[in-house]
Amino acid sequence: MQNIHQRIDFLRQSLKNLRSTGSIAPSSRYLCKSMASKIDPLKAKVVVELGAGDGVITGYLLNRLQ
Numbered sequence: 001m002q003n004i005h006q007r008i009d010f011l012r013q014s015l016k017n018l019r020s021t022g023s024i025a026p027s028s029r030y031l032c033k034s035m036a037s038k039i040d041p042l043k044a045k046v047v048v049e050l051g052a053g054d055g056v057i058t059g060y061l062l063n064r065l066q
Contacts, residue, residue, distance in 0.1 A: 032060040
């Protein structure tokens with residue numbers, strides 16, 4: 001879980017780069033779990049994650065795929 005300083009920094013950076021970031025808040029763990037749950041780890045051979053971010057969703061995807 002992020003502390004308040006990390007959240008404020010994320011918001012500040014997002015507002016500076018809103019056109020490229022497209023977000024003003026980091027992805028929640030609920031969103032990350034929901035997205036990762038859509039992947040069948042036994043069938044997925046390639047997973048492509050597009051977009052700028054801080055790597056939160058990537059971590060959940062990697063844990064799901066092992």
